[in-house]
Amino acid sequence: MDPTRTDWLERQALYRPARPAVVWDPTGETLTYGDLDRLGASLARSLAERFGVGRGGRVAVLAENSLEHVLLFAACQKAGFVLVPLNYRLTAPEVAHLVGDSDPAVVFVSEECRPLVLDGVPVAPLADVRALAEGGAGDTGGAGDTGGAAVAGGAALDDAVLLLYTSGTTGRPKGALYTHRMLVWNAVNTGIRLSLTDADVSFNAAPLYHTGGWNVLLTPFLLYGGTTVLLDRFDPDRLLRLCDERRLTILWGVPTMLAMLAESPAFEGANLASVRYAIVGGEPMPAPLTRVWQAKGIPVRQGFGMTEVGPNCFSLPEADAVRKMGSIGFPNLFLDVRVVDGAGRDVAAGETGELVFRGPVVTPGYWRNPEATAAAFFDDGWFRSGDLVRQDAEGYTYVVGRLKEMYISGGENVYPAEVEAALREHPAVAEAAVVGVPDARWGEAGCAFVVPAAAPPDAAALLDHCRAHLARYKVPREVRFLDALPVGHSGKVQKTELAALV
Template sequence: WKGATVVLEPSFDPARALDLISEKRVTTMMGFPATYLFMAQEPGFAGADLWSLRRAVVGGAPMPEALLETWHERGVEIVQGYGLTEAAPNVLCLPPEDAARKRGFAGKPYPHVDVALRDPERGELLEGAAEGELLVRGPNVFAGYWRNEAATAEAFADGWLVTGDVAARDEEGYYRIVGRTKDMVISGGENVYPAEIENVLHEHPAVKEAAVVGVPDERWGEVCLAVVVLVGEATEEALLEHCRSRLARYKVPKSIRFVDSLPRNALDKVVKSELLELVR
């Protein structure tokens, strides 16, 4: 172990977190995307003393690239990783030296961890640069769920742990998390991953938070609905035009609803099952 001092807080307060980095000369921090979002939205963020921060790590969900850029402008390259409890929990890690060059990627597998991509429709493993369902194999993978053989059987395929996440692999073998298979929206036969649309919405200066879900549509089967929290002024049409200029037509949300806040769980993840109730 490094023998470093650990700064523990009973709860997360973004303003206090910024103060603690300066006061305690914090060198490393970890958080969820929401952690870094709320800190960046603090009035004191632009002038916060962050010089001691050598490494900032994010996990739990893909980090919006606009937010990565916000921290980059303050001299902090946030390193993304990927893991899940069933894999103890680390699977992918982006080396600090690649943080700027591979911004938005979760990195490469840890030593002794095997990772593969599977075609979700044909079940075949994909080679080279590809996009598919992420599979994990190695000594870090759990044996199964306690007293739940059915769930255990569903979690594995030919010895691989089926994560339920979709990832893209580039020519250098770096992985980028695209989204969750259960969140995928099938619109007019096309697969749409909400995370891509959310990233685009987060690039707009008036957007504080954004989440996208699929809703039934008579013509297309499903369409995307965006739920947005504003930090400035913007109309629905302005945000839709922002999306049209950056996304394929079938990925542009059908509509946008504005709310005061997004429902989150104890891990600060957006609870998408509650979004539709929120905007009805």
Template sequence: MYTKDWVAKWALYSPHQTALKELDTGRAYTYAELNQAANYLATELTQTHHLQKGDRVMVLAEHCLEYVALFVAAQKTGLVLVPINYRLACGEIDYLVRNCEPALLIYEEQFQDKALVLPGLAAVPRVWPLQALADLCQRGLATPQPAWAGPEPEEDDPVFILYTSGTTGFPKGALYTHRMLLWNSLNTSLSLEITPTDVTINCMPPFHTGGWNVLLTPFLHRGATVGLMKKFQPERLLTLLDQEQADIFMGVPTMLKMMMESPAFATADLGSLRYFIVGGEALPLEVIRAWDRKGIKIRQGFGLTEVGPNLFSLHQDDAVRKIGSIGRANFYVETRLLDEQGREVGPNKVGELCLRGPITTPGYWRDPEATAKALPDGWFRTGDLLRRDEEGYFFVMDRIKNMYISGGENVYPAEIERFLLTFPGVSEVAVIGVPDARWGEVGKAFVVTKGLDISCEALLAYCAGNLARFKVPKYLELVAELPKNDTGKINKKALQATV
């Protein structure tokens, strides 16, 4: 059976290599130090505080050295890490506490006003400030620690419970296993050619799978170096990418657009970077070209909390030729596109993406109904509508829940959004379906421009000449900005609430 204790291996092979560096404080752990801190945590949590394999440890904190050391301790012991979105309201956090029933809740002091007033806290056996975790790590670093000698978790044991928004209105806890962790890293390393000498900067939040599993955990698996940045700041990030000589960076489209528009963009060198990885939404062609002129190639990707998350990758050499594509599936990912009758569709036909492989969740925490719905036959139903062209490149058409039907025709908002982004001066677009007495539903587009004098009439005329009539939005509104969720993606639920 393969080892789950990656950091112990790198502490042996490359003990003095920097594993983690907090770019806000300058503090750092080598692989030897990270392993030493995690060994002490593993012993303290299991022997002194009597936590057992499968117990949940909920964390309400930003990324830091000790948070990652806790993750490494979970790899060793089989404890389950439950990262929580610190931007949620108290009632929302309380639901998660009651749902996962943690044996330990750790909160960063800046969030204590939320953590300490939770009604469900009374049922949590142990509640620690983050400083208590930091103190344990410090004690572990003060004296040499023996190797972890306890039982290893099984490959199908969860290492994370990652909560995602649910269609019922209640979050679902996706189980993320040690097996998924390994095979996601293998897929990522093969696709991105990660080496132990590589450096990245992670500014994705820890409550999102991207904050752990896009680059952080694959980099730890390869013995590489991760810089931790608590908050995304475009000017400072551009400086740090040069300062740290980063090789790869992952961000969402909003980040890349803000960096491109930053005053620091013109003077940033970025000569060490091989490419950027972009996920979440399609990146407008003008942004790709702006970064290309800077010498930075873009690799568009695609993934899910429940599968991967690193599933598809568009090679940087195809960024312009296959604009809008998420590329091909990674090495250990099986794909199918199915129509509403469950039949596989051919090239350039739209179908629901179904996924299978060792990177697939076994299901949702204490939610057999949602598990059975998502995994009726071993294939995970993503709810995403994709098409595959003749060369095997995949294109995201839309989420099934975003699709609307106008006059009997399926309309995919993402297709219209991508088209409107080709209009000069348009920086962001969101299209939703709204009720219509004649057609059932029609489109409404919300458009952000770069301060240029662009009229709604001009945009609608542009659509009318290039899109099928049923795809042309009936309504179009110019807005100063679009609402975003906590990971920088456009919040269409908020837009729906305005109509």
């Protein structure tokens, strides 16, 4: 049976009013659950009164990570508004497209980001968020007495609470609707699989225009009563110190972040005794890096997700981190999955197919984009992920690659992720990415881009390494060396940029 409550903070203020909900690391300022409930309710009323925001109205924010983001989220969750976090790394024309598409009642903008917003857009300074929240706080009483009926609108489970724009690597960004229902079930799924409690403390350095910043741990923690230490940026040295200072219990990030932590001069001396495990997602964790963390006594849980689903979809139990290295584990509890061929038929264990999802954590669709919504679903509500996976005889799932990244060489399907994994096993390789390129003889062939671990290795030696570990048709045609792989805002390698180099 579905829950009916969308305002979590009202109850959290009763259960644990003095417990820190969010700590802003640059200054140490703390918002308790009582604070967040009180200020969120006050801010919701102020947004309704000053900007006319009603149920379903959009409130945008364009700024680097801040406590104001969290206050706006609290207001939107309470009142049925929709928060639109905008990517501050975009250009002004790109921001203009997102603002025009989402049509917010107001855009709260930091001073640094003001030049990105074109004239004619309803803009307010980011500092106004705190002023609006504090300005109406006096008429609500104490923590747990927020005058919930006075909060404008209210929300239903199927109302949107976040409008999250995808990275747009294949075209214009699409606005994925994230509902209160998704919020609840993602948090429940996450708590069950990760054994979350109100004693958990973690950090958040992910940008808050990205689903990871909101929904990997921040919103699940708000449901379970944990504490999030919010960072303005990812700093591996600072984060390692935080592990001991704040007694962090969970680390998480993309593999690049865990690599930077392991490469920090502070890594060897870091105690990390409070850390239960590290979660990695976005792309597969290289096996050598997993072993580095295992040697430090930190189990690594490979995860998998996407903006439109969850985003916490799969998790590998830490007990299997070595035995099933490279697997994303099993789907979370309240999520159905299938692996299908191009005709939508289930494939057998060991065969590669597209991963599809159905359940309460799946988006209802894309904002004002019925064509994209229709293309994303098939056969009674199954959502197409675009990810190619296989499942072994024990039911563990392995990501093989993206459907659009697969290429055909000599009539054989080649999945770049498999080739990349083989390359990363070579000690001279720090990072690797493979793209399919036209080939006169085979139709397509692989081009490998490698970031060396030290001095560039011999390309011929890397190709020999591939021949020893891969079928001949999977071996790249050539190897090119780069100082760094191009990555997008979510930390994923941008294959389209690599293909343009060939």
